[in-house]
Amino acid sequence: MTNTALITGASRGLGLALARSLAEAGWSLVLTARGTAELRQVATELDAVALAGDVTDPAHVERLSLAAPELDLLVNNASDLGVTPLPPLAGYPLEAFKVLLDTNVTAPLALIQATLPALRDRRGAVVNITSDAATGAYAGWGGYGATKAALEQLSNVLAAEEPDLAVWWVDPGEMNTRMLADAVGVEEAAGATDPAKVAASLRDLVASRPASGRVSLQ
Structure with missing residues (x-):
């Protein structure tokens, strides 16, 4: 039986690295991101199903669950x-x-709700990518960090409510991604961890299936 993963934000950064890592391990993939051209390239490379769109759009969430x-x-x-x-x-x-909350908190919950029947059938797993900004008091990171703190608590409660699923809220640490570069500058971001290394750790996490909980990969 082939395992299937649905990954959001899969056209670059950690999402792309994880898609490549899981494809290497024989997983079937459903991928989404806002950038149509980038996502199409990834789908061709990995022989994956790709649905470009915005995860804050309920119609797109429904399409993803049906895929x-x-x-x-x-x-x-x-x-x-x-x-x-x-x-x-x-x-x-x-x-x-409000827009940030919609993207970082409401959209993940909407996709969880839409895919729960399928996940329950397979006793599957949910990985919610969070950040140390959810727990640390970093000046300037209050908006982003507040959304990630909300996502962590959402994950915590989901784990209690869905004991047959594995639910991990994962702090990947600083990675050399476009998002980090936008926050701290390209030069500083270049010294951060390669997303491919984090993706390998995430794949190991999924394979070993520890108890639900917060996971720090820093």
Whole structure:
């Protein structure tokens, strides 16, 4: 039986690295991201099903769930950094914060809800990608960190409510990605961990299936 994974934010960074790692291990993949051209290239490379779109769009979430009627792993990796340069909370634009919450918290929950029947059937797993900004008081990271803290608690409760599933909220540490470069600059981001290394650790996590909980890969 072939395992199937649904990965959001799969056109670059950690999502792309994890897709490549799982494909290497023989997984069947359903991938999504907003960038159609980039996603199409990844799908061709990995012989994957690709559905470009915005995870905050309910119609797109429904399409994704229909594309994965048999599902072993959901990876909520798609995320938004929010306003840049990163502003202090005293001046964080509230409308922008609402958009950030929609992308980083509401959208993952919507996709979990949509795919739960398939995940339950296969006693599958959910990986929600979080951040040390969810627990650390880093100046400028309040908006992003608050959304990741909410995602962590959502994951924690999901694990309690769905004991037959494995639910991990994973802090991957700093990675050399476009998002980190947008936050701290290209030069500093270049010294961070290669996403491929993190993806290998994530694949090992899924294969070993430890108890649900928070996982730090730093």
